[in-house]
Amino acid sequence: EAAEKSGYAHFMLKEIHEQPRAMASTINSRLENGLPELHLPELTDEALRGIERIHIVACGTAMHAGMVGKTAIERLTRVPTEVDIASEFRYRDPIVDKNDLVIIVSQSGETLDTLAALKLAKEKGARTLAIVNVVGSSIARAADYVMYTYAGPEIAVASTKAYSVQLAVLYVFALRLALARGTLTKEETRRYVGELDRLPQLLEGLLADTEHIKYLASLFMNCEDLFYLGRGFDYALSLEGSLKLKEISYIHSEAYAAGELKHGTISLIVDGTPVIALATQDAIFEKTISNVKETKSRGARVILFCKEGVEVPQDVADYVVKLPRYEEIFMPMLLVVPLQLFAYYMAVLRGCDVDKPRNLAKSVTVE
Numbered sequence: 001e002a003a004e005k006s007g008y009a010h011f012m013l014k015e016i017h018e019q020p021r022a023m024a025s026t027i028n029s030r031l032e033n034g035l036p037e038l039h040l041p042e043l044t045d046e047a048l049r050g051i052e053r054i055h056i057v058a059c060g061t062a063m064h065a066g067m068v069g070k071t072a073i074e075r076l077t078r079v080p081t082e083v084d085i086a087s088e089f090r091y092r093d094p095i096v097d098k099n100d101l102v103i104i105v106s107q108s109g110e111t112l113d114t115l116a117a118l119k120l121a122k123e124k125g126a127r128t129l130a131i132v133n134v135v136g137s138s139i140a141r142a143a144d145y146v147m148y149t150y151a152g153p154e155i156a157v158a159s160t161k162a163y164s165v166q167l168a169v170l171y172v173f174a175l176r177l178a179l180a181r182g183t184l185t186k187e188e189t190r191r192y193v194g195e196l197d198r199l200p201q202l203l204e205g206l207l208a209d210t211e212h213i214k215y216l217a218s219l220f221m222n223c224e225d226l227f228y229l230g231r232g233f234d235y236a237l238s239l240e241g242s243l244k245l246k247e248i249s250y251i252h253s254e255a256y257a258a259g260e261l262k263h264g265t266i267s268l269i270v271d272g273t274p275v276i277a278l279a280t281q282d283a284i285f286e287k288t289i290s291n292v293k294e295t296k297s298r299g300a301r302v303i304l305f306c307k308e309g310v311e312v313p314q315d316v317a318d319y320v321v322k323l324p325r326y327e328e329i330f331m332p333m334l335l336v337v338p339l340q341l342f343a344y345y346m347a348v349l350r351g352c353d354v355d356k357p358r359n360l361a362k363s364v365t366v367e
């Protein structure tokens with residue numbers, strides 16, 4: 001087993017470090033002449049133009065990838081997109097018809113609820129696209145179309161690289177859909193693709209120095225409750241950041257849409273409550289900052305993640321982590337890395353069994 005970990009202390013850490021390569025394989029195989037290419041002959045541009053609504057259905061981390069995917073698809077294509085938890089979708093008689101595309105996301109391709117949701121969507125006449133990591137898995141076989149992610153085998157129960165490549169495929173899909181529907185021009189699409197090309201190198205840069213995140217984890221390791229805040233893409237990502245922490249460190253945490261906090265949850269913010277604030281989107285930066293200030297004035301200990309070059313007002317955060325400047329809509333694919341590392345180091349420092357957290361299974365093939 002030590003050999004399989006290639007010198008890393010845990011599979012999870014190894015898999016976090018494998019992300020630049022996994023992202024490069026997943027993205028590069030879908031770019032042609034600087035444009036996104038789905039390699040799905042039946043999903044022609046005409047078929048893409050005919051899609052009226054999209055449903056993204058999945059469980060766990062894959063569902064969280066869907067939350068980012070929804071934000072990207074709606075932003076780039078204006079196609080109404082919903083995200084559903086598979087176990088909810090399958091029992092609520094969902095409104096789905098033949099003009100809808102149902103995107104099923106699954107690392108293993110074997111999750112029972114997700115497979116059942118896929119079958120239901122087909123029965124209702126929708127076309128189904130599976131985004132799956134395991135080749136030939138049940139979900140891959142049952143879907144009309146498949147886009148594989150190239151994460152390679154993921155051993156750690158807590159998903160890291162599989163989430164990132166799910167995001168990558170969802171972004172590539174969104175770009176192709178936007179191009180087909182004319183909501184992006186070729187030039188605009190090429191610019192986004194150029195940014196995707198830079199991603200593996202930026203990830204390498206982030207992974208080259210993880211000491212700072214480890215240090216932050218050492219400062220927060222004894223907390224018992226924690227909040228993740230963000231808006232838009234940052235909110236979608238915060239769900240996954242929070243889940244990672246809960247899964248492996250057993251620290252309770254909640255991801256909250258920053259603007260929603262005041263409608264109840266802020267009553268939980270007291271002196272010393274840790275808040276992880278994500279603020280990578282320019283248009284809503286000020287809004288998020290003002291929500292963070294609301295927590296700070298109630299005594300929160302804040303770590304703020306934002307982009308290099310933005311001005312962070314004094315006294316809004318105890319610690320500021322700045323990420324490289326990068327295309328804003330793709331920021332979740334960068335910011336996920338420090339959030340994974342933070343969860344990882346918190347769990348390690350607390351002596352948890354990082355790769356095999358209690359009560360969890362890598363793949364859930366029962367209801």
Ligand code: G6P
Nearest residue numbers: 059060061062106107108111361
């Ligand atoms: C399990 C795993 C999660 C995973 C979920 C969905 O609960 O512990 O990490 O996100 O199943 O798995 P899938 O293979 O469908 O992505």
